[in-house]
Amino acid sequence: MTTDGSAVAMVTDTTDIVNKAIKYHKTAPTATAALGRVLTAGSLMGSRLKNKDDSLTLTFKGDGAAGIVMAVADYSGNVKGYIENPSADLPLKPSGKLDVSGIIGAGYMSVVRDVGLKEPMTGISQIVSGEIAEDIASFFAQSEQTPTLISLGVLVDKDLSCAGAGGVFIQLLPYADESVIDKLEQNVTKITGLSSQIASGKTCEQIMADALDGIEYELFDEIETDYVCDCSKARMLRAVKSLGRDELQKIFSEQKTVEICCRFCNKKFSFTSDIME
Template sequence: MRDYIIRGIDKKGNIRVFVATSTQMVEKARKIHGTSPTASAALGRSLTAAAMLGITMKGEKDTLTFKIKGDGPIGNIISVANNKGEVKGYVDNPYADLPSRSNGKLDVGGVVGKNGQLAIIKDLGLKDPYIGYTNLVSGEIAEDLVHYFHISEQQPSAINLGVLVDKDISIRAAGGYILQLLPGVEDEDIDRIEGILKKAKPISTLIDQGLTPEEVMETLFGEFEMEILDRKPIEYKCNCSREKIEEVLISLGKEEIQNIIVEDEKAEIVCHFCNGKYNFSKEELINLID
């Protein structure tokens, strides 16, 4: 099943829901970065969240960066998405890992750390990007994003992000959903939602059972008569190019490029997001100075 996101709203117009299946996207990220099982889960949750948030961006050139920095061994987790469903990301330490918890689940909160911040950066093509951030509450990412929406945007939300890693450390299932309460929602409906979420299976379990995003939405929130507004394919895609890397080198300034020429006589730049390598000879570096 191809990865995609659906966006829906209930009949009353009080509940907005995003549901994503992201198994292939997370598996591609795992292969690129060679992540450990726990790092795969942490990065996969981040990529899935970024994808759902990214499709809400209005401009074709707008980008959303979802960044988590805790005090755990994984370091920074960076995910970048746009409204086309294209997502890319990386972690500082892809080999960071911890023993599973007593319940058998991966210790994502431990590898991320509880002390740190979550930031969402929206580049809308203006002079300065919009930056919102909150402190981490658990390092589990979904809970931290709920806290972000509550504090930074005053938006009551329920979020579930999941990555199921198989025995061969490949990604068996991945996905997520975001439910947001809109103005006018009744207390009775809030109570019903809370009851549903308490009994709901993890999203990774539902996807592993073969459910599509439409079936997940119907299974969890069908009693609210949800209407699907749109569907958007998502994929792991890096947009790096030699031209963009040249711009990065030029931004270092003439003196720094000259230092590279004196010390190494060449340069090799590696993209954080796809591990693509770009090599520049001495002559090419001199041309950049010119």
């Protein structure tokens, strides 16, 4: 946080998280970048939740080849994600960047925060560019009236692994000082090429120092984040049972087992007809 209380800033290195996502989902390069950016943003936004059992779901639903892209994060920034079409891929843009907006397309994005209330809090806004960071900044500006600076980057290597990924997330607090806002805007150029900076070994502390150059700040917290899936046999059993008794009876009359696959980590669970008893 800046010493004068104008802004809260967070920086994350999600290289390992994105590499786990590649392993689970076998994503093509453009899909890796799309899912990686959503995972990075989800982790950053999740870490702003207050309580242990809170969760945040960030979903992009555009008409591009990627289909639904989503991330589910907990309050400590652990995250899991899903992309409907992991083979979505396009040629590089003239700028040499992966064409994330091309596979996201036009549509809506949503942020759902489950904080233990009767109903989760849901915010929806239009996808403005499909590049993820701009869309999230626009979401915060429109739905939550919170000016937000967000930069997300995923660098895909020639061997299709992730060479570097991360994000910077800065939110202005009410009555933010104008001079701090000016400096933050000037510093934006220092955090461009974020994924290359991380790939070449720049630490989160160094990136934070660039993002907040010329502004006094204090480091509050440092947390380890990971790609974490909390699927379990019990949860999958509930999903299978939700098909209803008649449907299950029909299935088991044709086959001995029902197999169900976790969409976040591809772990397989199989159930036999004794679940009907």
